[in-house]
Amino acid sequence: MNSCQQDLALELAAIRESGLYRQLRRLDSPSGTVVELEIRRLLNFSANDYLGLANDPITVGAALKALERYGVGAGASRLICGSLAPHHELETALAEFKRTEAALTFSSGYAAAIGTLGALLRSSDVVIIDRLVHACLVDAARLSGAKLRIFAHNDLEDLEQKLRWASQRRSVAGAGAKPRVLVVTESVFSMDGDQAPLREIVELKDRYDAWLMVDEAHATGIYGPRRAGLAEACGVGDRIEVQMGTLSKAIGSSGGFICGSNELIDLLVNRARSFIFSTAPTPASAAAATAAIRWIQSESGDARCRRLWQNVNCVRSGISERRSELVKRRSDGDCLTNAGAIVPLIVGDEQAALEAASQLRKAGIFIPAIRYPTVARGEARLRLTVSASHTEEQIAQLLAVLSSLNLRFEI
Numbered sequence: 330m331n332s333c334q335q336d337l338a339l340e341l342a343a344i345r346e347s348g349l350y351r352q353l354r355r356l357d358s359p360s361g362t363v364v365e366l367e368i369r370r371l372l373n374f375s376a377n378d379y380l381g382l383a384n385d386p387i388t389v390g391a392a393l394k395a396l397e398r399y400g401v402g403a404g405a406s407r408l409i410c411g412s413l414a415p416h417h418e419l420e421t422a423l424a425e426f427k428r429t430e431a432a433l434t435f436s437s438g439y440a441a442a443i444g445t446l447g448a449l450l451r452s453s454d455v456v457i458i459d460r461l462v463h464a465c466l467v468d469a470a471r472l473s474g475a476k477l478r479i480f481a482h483n484d485l486e487d488l489e490q491k492l493r494w495a496s497q498r499r500s501v502a503g504a505g506a507k508p509r510v511l512v513v514t515e516s517v518f519s520m521d522g523d524q525a526p527l528r529e530i531v532e533l534k535d536r537y538d539a540w541l542m543v544d545e546a547h548a549t550g551i552y553g554p555r556r557a558g559l560a561e562a563c564g565v566g567d568r569i570e571v572q573m574g575t576l577s578k579a580i581g582s583s584g585g586f587i588c589g590s591n592e593l594i595d596l597l598v599n600r601a602r603s604f605i606f607s608t609a610p611t612p613a614s615a616a617a618a619t620a621a622i623r624w625i626q627s628e629s630g631d632a633r634c635r636r637l638w639q640n641v642n643c644v645r646s647g648i649s650e651r652r653s654e655l656v657k658r659r660s661d662g663d664c665l666t667n668a669g670a671i672v673p674l675i676v677g678d679e680q681a682a683l684e685a686a687s688q689l690r691k692a693g694i695f696i697p698a699i700r701y702p703t704v705a706r707g708e709a710r711l712r713l714t715v716s717a718s719h720t721e722e723q724i725a726q727l728l729a730v731l732s733s734l735n736l737r738f739e740i
């Protein structure tokens with residue numbers, strides 16, 4: 330081993346020792362409700378494909394048509410010659426879906442976050458984020474160079490305190506552009522499945538003359554009367570300056586997006602570096618996403634979504650019934666009251682979470698352990714997710730395995 334390899338091997342050994350070592354698992358099947366993993370067939374309760382659209386004739390058909398017409402690669406970045414019709418159709422569909430003036434797509438949600446915060450914030454500005462926002466928003470906030478403040482998770486009082494500090498700071502700022510204050514949160518949190526108090530946050534940011542960016546990665550497509558997201562469900566879509574989301578979860582494709590005013594989108598086209606300096610997403614993934622967004626708003630989309638919530642209720646009530654055997658209630662809340670498709674089964678210790686995931690795998694269920702740095706240290710968990718594609722039998726099997734194994738969860 331040369332010194333580079335030795336150095337890296339030491340670091341890897343330390344990661345292993347702390348129970349935080351991660352490994353890729355090769356699937357030889359689509360990432361559906363049943364997956365082929367290491368020659369075994371396992372029931373999958375870990376995907377974000379809430380509506381089963383990642384492998385559905387609706388999306389696959391649209392992608393195939395686009396493949397035939399436009400080929401595999403976009404050939405260049407959007408601002409050179411890669412801005413193909415499927416990208417524009419997708420952005421029109423997104424703006425209609427979210428009822429905003431305009432939309433812009435990125436190659437991933439991660440790229441959307443990095444590009445957008447970088448474009449909107451300068452070093453004299455302030456960005457205030459919820460403690461539990463996704464890593465891409467944390468990285469984006471840090472990279473932006475703006476003053477970063479973190480408010481306690483979903484804590485309106487703490488948010489108000491940070492907003493008050495920012496507005497005082499603004500009032501003493503010298504001549505020049507007025508410093509911007511941007512609040513960033515998620516609508517449905519990715520690792521806990523709970524919801525931000527969006528109405529109250531909108532009131533607060535308006536009162537303090539701040540802007541709001543909401544990441545709807547886990548809500549787009551499954552919440553609200555038209556399934557546009559939690560902002561739609563709360564009736565505050567038109568009061569959020571920056572609506573972010575991803576096409577890779579309920580939409581079933583890949584890519585990230587921002588919806589908002591014409592000015593916002595125009596500025597991002599001009600300033601978002603992850604948009605400007607990156608090859609346009611494949612036209613097939615854009616076409617698949619457009620088909621998914623249209624279909625989600627149709628009657629059969631509505632039926633699929635209702636199916637998802639039936640499945641969610643089934644899993645949650647099944648776990649509730651068995652909770653005396655397998656769950657120890659957390660003192661600070663009860664995830665079963667947050668009726669989302671993400672059910673975190675909190676184990677706590679990292680090694681114990683790995684052990685629980687391994688027991689489940691042996692029993693035919695795939696739910697990997699989620700550990701630091703995805704969640705805080707000592708909050709390792711099995712992040713169980715439910716899809717509309719799970720059958721009653723599959724859910725019954727999950728519940729049977731959960732109660733047969735002697736696992737301890739906090740919930």
Ligand SMILES: *Cc1c(COP(=O)(O)O)cnc(C)c1O
Pocket residue numbers: 437438439440463465515519544546547575576577583584585
């Ligand atoms: C998955 C996720 C992202 C990143 O989206 P990708 O398209 O996978 O890059 C951003 N925010 C949240 C909350 C997410 O869960």
